[in-house]
Amino acid sequence: MNKKIKQKIIKFLENKNLIFEENKIIVEKSRNFGDYSSNIALIFAKKNKIEPLNLAKEIKDFLLLEGLDLEKIEIAAPGFLNFFVSKNEYSKIIKNIIEKDENFGRANLGKKINIEFVSANPTGFLHLGHLRSAIIGDILANIIEFSGNFVLREYYINDFGNQIDRLVVSVFSRYQQIFKDFPLPEDAYFGEDIVWAAKKFFEIYDNKFENSNLSDPETYKTFREKSVEFFLNEIKVDLQNLSIKFDKFSSESELFSSKKVQKNLGKLLFVYKKEGATWLQTSKFGDQKDRVLIKNTGEFTYFSSDIAYHLEKINDNFQPNFLINVWGADHIGYVDRIKSALKIVNYDQKLNILLYQLVKLVKNGKEFKMSKRKGQTFTIKDLLEVVNVDAIRYFISERSYNSLVEFDVELAGAIDVQNPLFLIQYAHARGSKLLANSPLNIEKLSPFNGESQTVLISKLKQFEEIVLKIAKNYKINLLNKYLLELANLFNSFYSNSKILGNENTNNLLCLTKAVVIVLRNGLKLLGIKAKERI
Structure with missing residues (x-):
């Protein structure tokens, strides 16, 4: 009803050729002065050289003839309008x-929207940080879809580059430790999920790779493919247990194998060479500095594949009107980078990025800290053992995405x-x-x-x-x-x-x-x- 009243007030002001600003027309819920009230007559009376009470009376007389389901309209000094909704309404x-x-x-609403969320690297089990992205993205997709939009839920698999190399070394080392003393590299992943993956690998291959090393192409390829497969499958299981679905899983490695990275980089202007590397002049479009696309070694940067991925999403058969990315707040420095790249090809207006803060798990009044690097990760699997999925979804979503979530296990289960x-x-x-x-x-x-x-x-x-x-x-x-x-x-x-x-x-x-x-x-x-x- 307040929207209908506002629309009629605008109609009155336009008909009378009065000076007004639409964003200052407020009709708000009231408990003491009718069902709704407005100070519109006070706001615009002076600009139009009219006494507030006279303007309020003119508005009242006009609205009473506009067929609104109002029982009555009262005027209160010095110029307030109080609206009483008809009981039939x-x-x-x-x-x-x-x-x-x-x-x-x-x-x-009828728009097409691509929402990319979670997109956790397949280098371990999902933890609480990933959980917040999953819940935010899924609920947002539900609401946007319910509003009459077409939604594509997408997960980007980062299965290329240094993190995958580190995963392979980590799983291989844990696999070797099944048979003998074997040093774990300093930069390896130390989590129990890596031990789990090594044991799963052993269940399939037994001691086939006991005397192998990662310099052997077959060994490296097998450990790489299986390690990614193990964790991606577990990620999908966790998401299913959280009642979260995706319409599409896209792969970073596929972008390279299909030459889509090279093809999309070829569309970019403002590319130049310096010190043997290929650069993109992002500083010209809002970034703090220019960014490397291809290193002087010939290796593509993560930025290059990320640009290609966004261009692929925009030009996908789905043809989205715009994209929404749900990222952790630690990606804040990456926002200007990717937006400036898209601005070069006039697509920056198509991208919205939500940066969510972390989750702090509280148990017995104390914080339980997470760190994949030190092997102390509290995973989604762990949380599902002590809190039901409905409570998880509610308590993760009850705070603004740019605020820290303090997840109280006791309260969630109460x-x-x-x-x-x-x-x-x-x-x-x-x-x-x-x-x-x-x-x-x-x-x-x-x-x-x-x-x-x-x-x-x-x-x-x-x-x-x-x-x-x-x-x-x-x-x-x-x-x-x-x-x-x-x-x-x-x-x-x-x-x-x-x-x-x-x-x-x-x-x-x-x-x-x-x-x-x-x-x-x-x-x-x-x-x-x-x-x-x-």
Whole structure:
């Protein structure tokens, strides 16, 4: 309703040829002065040399003729407008929610969007840092898709370069230690996941490579392919256990083997040679300095394949309108680099990058630190053993992506009102139980009365706005916040209302039905089960 009122105010101002700034027209929810209020008359009166109260009266008279579902409009000195929504409007909202059911909140934005997330190197198991990327990307994809966009979920496999070489050396060394004392290189990966991979390799090949070394092409090739395969398969298992799906897995090594890196670099202007290396003049397009594409040894840099990868995504058959990359905050220095490269080919406006902060795991009041290098990684597999997937998805997504997440294992597993997810699921279960054997009829809705009812209905209506807002600003935590507020309102309403055996029972059951629908739709976007009972 506030949007409708705002649109009509704009129409009035335009019809009267008054001076105004659209971004300053605010019609906000009010609990003390009608359902909505606005100070628009105060803001624009002076610019247009009109007394605020006179301008407010003109706006009021105009709006009352515009067919809005308003019971009345009151003017308060020195020029406030207070809007009272017709009680019939609340009935229309409830009927609309129930009729649309699982489609309530959907929009029809119609864009094509590629979302790349997780993209962890296949050099070990997924850990908590990867977990946040996975949850952010998946929920964001759900919401953007629900808003009527076409979404391609993509995972970029970094299976080329120094990190893969280090993986091969690490797994090979652990494999050799099965048979004899064998030194582990200083720059090897020390995690237990590497020991796991070596044992898995032994299960397949036994002692076939006991006396081999990595200078042998067959040995290196076998260890490389199998090590990447082992970890990529485990990554996919972890993602599946988190209820996360991908439409496409792209490979960095495939970009090289198919010559796509060379082909895409050939499209770039502002390339020059210096000291035997090939450089890209990114400093001309917003980067701090120019970047090397090909070293003087002839080796391609990671930057060169990353440029090629982004150009491949943009020119893919999917033909996205724009890209979203979900990266860790440690990649902040890389943002200008890749955007400047895309700016050279006029594609920089197609890329949005979200930089998320890390996850700090708290257990028994103490931080549990992660470090793959020292073999102390707390993996997603570990976390799934102590916390269920619904709790993981909720608590990882409840904070803004640019804020640190302090994941409290005890709170996430608590079955009490201190746990926000419990409160939301409890509200859904309460409503579902009430509706199980209670028939309702939306055709027999009467006007809603009582503040607890109208406030709850106004909150239900906001679901559409929240979904659209997130689809545009990517702040998925707004959905968690909204669902918790809705659950608290409903739990209060439920505890303080006699729903059955009341002359307004049908209205209250329809209201409950609408709450259950919105909670269920919201939880589904978060990838969380809406419980029928607790």
